[in-house]
Each structure stands twice: as structure tokens, then as C-alpha cells.
Amino acid sequence: MAVCEYCGIDGYYGREIVETEHWIVYLAPSQRYLATCVVALRRKCRDLSEVNNDEWVEFAVVVRVLESAVGELFRPDLFNWSCFKNSAFRSENPDPEVHWHFIPRYSRPVKFGGEVFRDPDFGHVPLPIEFRAPDAVMDELELVMRRAVGECWGDVLEED
Amino acid sequence: MAVCEYCGIDGYYGREIVETEHWIVYLAPSQRYLATCVVALRRKCRDLSEVNNDEWVEFAVVVRVLESAVGELFRPDLFNWSCFKNSAFRSENPDPEVHWHFIPRYSRPVKFGGEVFRDPDFGHVPLPIEFRAPDAVMDELELVMRRAVGECWGDVLEED
Numbered sequence: 001m002a003v004c005e006y007c008g009i010d011g012y013y014g015r016e017i018v019e020t021e022h023w024i025v026y027l028a029p030s031q032r033y034l035a036t037c038v039v040a041l042r043r044k045c046r047d048l049s050e051v052n053n054d055e056w057v058e059f060a061v062v063v064r065v066l067e068s069a070v071g072e073l074f075r076p077d078l079f080n081w082s083c084f085k086n087s088a089f090r091s092e093n094p095d096p097e098v099h100w101h102f103i104p105r106y107s108r109p110v111k112f113g114g115e116v117f118r119d120p121d122f123g124h125v126p127l128p129i130e131f132r133a134p135d136a137v138m139d140e141l142e143l144v145m146r147r148a149v150g151e152c153w154g155d156v157l158e159e160d
Numbered sequence: 161m162a163v164c165e166y167c168g169i170d171g172y173y174g175r176e177i178v179e180t181e182h183w184i185v186y187l188a189p190s191q192r193y194l195a196t197c198v199v200a201l202r203r204k205c206r207d208l209s210e211v212n213n214d215e216w217v218e219f220a221v222v223v224r225v226l227e228s229a230v231g232e233l234f235r236p237d238l239f240n241w242s243c244f245k246n247s248a249f250r251s252e253n254p255d256p257e258v259h260w261h262f263i264p265r266y267s268r269p270v271k272f273g274g275e276v277f278r279d280p281d282f283g284h285v286p287l288p289i290e291f292r293a294p295d296a297v298m299d300e301l302e303l304v305m306r307r308a309v310g311e312c313w314g315d316v317l318e319e320d
Contacts, residue, residue, distance in 0.1 A: 046238075047227055047238070047239060048220075048223045048227065048239070048241060049223055049224045049227040049228065051220065051223075053217055053220060053320075056216050056217060056219075056220045057213055057216060057217065059216075060208075060211065060213060060216045063208045063209055063211075064209045067207055067208065067209040068209065077249060077254070078206075078207070078245055078246070078248075078249060078254075078256060079207060079208070080242070080243070080244045080245075080246065081208060081242065081243045081244075082240070082241065082242035082243070082244070083240070083241045083242070084240045084241075084242070084285060084286075085238055085240070086238070086240065086265065086282075086283055086284055086285060086286075087283065087284075088238075089237060089238060089265075089267065089282065089283045090283040090284075094237070094238075096238060105246065105249075107249065122246075122249065123246055123247065123249045123250040124246055124247075124250075124288075125244060125246060125285070125288055126244075126246075128284075128285055160213075
């Protein structure tokens with residue numbers, strides 16, 4: 001399996017933040033853009049065409065929860081979403097699977113866990129350049145993300 | 161208004177291919193990746209969080225129709241989808257609006273309208289480098305895209 005540009009590690013999407021009926025949200029190993037996550041479908045689909053309506057509607061909830069949770073935590077200026085799957089095609093037998101990249105974007109540096117996170121590409125497409133935060137920072141990020149997602153989940157479902 | 165990296169022209173998404181209740185599909189002015197389209201929401205939303213369930217379910221139909229139509233026309237190897245809105249933040253008063261980039265990706269050159277379209281970035285993230293095809297080629301592309309989308313629409317709705 002080829003390494004996904006944004007996911008960062010061979011066959012590994014990151015630390016699990018939350019699991020829903022159809023999707024799993026991971027904190028991406030590469031944090032060039034603070035709070036970058038991967039949202040992976042829990043069954044194998046090659047193309048978005050194969051995602052069914054129930055999965056789409058639940059994805060919409062995941063979008064609202066993540067944008068709300070990360071919005072409250074770090075106040076990014078906007079969110080980039082993409083479903084690319086390009087890296088799978090660098091393998092000899094491509095076996096792509098539907099997963100989304102959730103990439104918050106920042107016009108200013110953000111301090112978290114003693115680190116300063118910058119978005120050197122703000123206003124432009126996100127670059128697949130790996131940036132690893134120290135393990136202790138990732139531990140703390142996982143913790144605050146889990147908590148914020150948990151808190152937003154009820155609010156979003158209530159509004160729905 | 162800043163120029164969107166993939167859309168190519170200031171405040172202009174391209175030639176209209178089809179309009180649905182909630183979305184408009186445009187053939188993007190830049191065709192670095194043959195059959196690149198923009199799918200724009202017909203009301204102003206800043207974030208995907210604001211897109212409602214009816215709009216998501218209709219977006220799922222647009223995804224199936226576009227992947228099916230372009231799949232039959234040009235046999236790309238995969239499709240990239242993204243909702244970025246970064247370019248809006250290069251303006252002094254950012255005014256982003258939800259629109260999707262549909263970018264078919266090709267492992268081989270494809271001939272169309274006397275031109276050869278290549279995907280020099282296959283297996284990697286799509287680059288926002290403008291490539292303009294001659295007007296006559298764009299006219300023909302618009303025509304075959306309109307026809308293919310029209311033909312696929314009924315099939316997708318029947319399966320739904």
C-alpha cells in the first residue's frame with residue numbers, strides 16, 4: 001500500500017478520535033495544519049459513487065461536528081475537505097478506498113501544547129509535506145479533540 | 161474576488177453543463193485534467209457545515225452522474241473531489257462560497273477533439289496549474305459532457 005500524501009504513514013490513518021455507524025475519524029499523523037483529520041468509510045468503496053445516501057447523511061453530521069469542534073478549539077479561518085486517493089495509484093495494484101481529508105486552515109500561528117503551529121500555505125492548496133509533532137503534543141491533541149468532538153456531537157444531532 | 165486555483169478565471173466557474181435544484185455543474189475553464197468540473201451550491205454557504213441534508217443527498221446524485229458520465233466518455237483511473245475555498249482568503253475581505261472541484265485523473269494520455277490531454281501529476285495531488293484548451297475543443301467538450309450527463313441522469317435516479 002502506498003503512503004497517502006496527507007495521511008503520512010503506510011496503511012495507517014492515525015489515532016482514532018471517534019467511530020460512527022459508517023465512518024471513523026482519525027487524527028492524522030502529519031499535522032502541518034493543526035487538527036488535520038482523516039474520515040474513513042468503514043466499508044471498502046473505491047469511488048464516492050458507491051457511497052450510499054445513509055452514509056452521505058451521516059458524513060454530513062461528521063462534517064458539522066468536526067468543523068464545530070475544531071472551530072471552537074483553534075478558530076481556524078476555513079476548512080479544506082478532499083477525497084483524493086491518488087497515492088493508491090503509485091502502487092502496482094491500486095486498491096483505493098474512500099477516505100476524506102479534513103484540513104483546517106489558519107491565517108495566524110496557533111500555540112498548542114507548547115508548540116507553535118503555522119500554516120505556511122494559507123490562501124493556497126494544502127501541500128502534502130509531512131510535519132510530525134512530538135508524541136506528548138499528539139497525546140494532548142488526541143485528548144482535546146476527543147473531548148471537543150464528544151461535546152459537539154449532541155449539539156449537532158439536536159439541531160439536525 | 162480572488163481567482164480560484166482550479167476554476168481558473170476571476171469570479172467565473174466555466175460553462176454550465178447542468179443545473180439541479182440545489183447545485184450547478186460547470187465545465188472548468190482550466191482543463192489540465194480532462195473533464196474537470198466545478199459543482200457549485202446555488203445558495204451562499206461559507207462552510208460545508210451549512211449544507212443541509214437535502215443538498216447533500218442531491219450532491220450524492222451529482223457525484224454518481226458525473227463519475228458515471230466521465231467514466232464512460234474518457235475512462236479515467238480515478239476521480240479527485242475537493243472543497244477548498246482557499247483562494248477567497250487571498251482577498252482583503254474573504255467571501256468564500258461552497259463549491260466542489262471534480263478532477264478526473266488519468267494514467268495515460270487521452271485524445272479528444274484533436275488534442276492530447278495528459279495527466280502529468282497522476283498518482284499525486286492535482287496541481288493548480290492552468291491549462292486552456294482551444295475554444296473549439298471546449299465547445300465540443302461542453303457538448304459531449306452535456307449529452308453524457310443527460311444520459312446518465314435517468315440511470316442514476318432509477319438506481320436510487
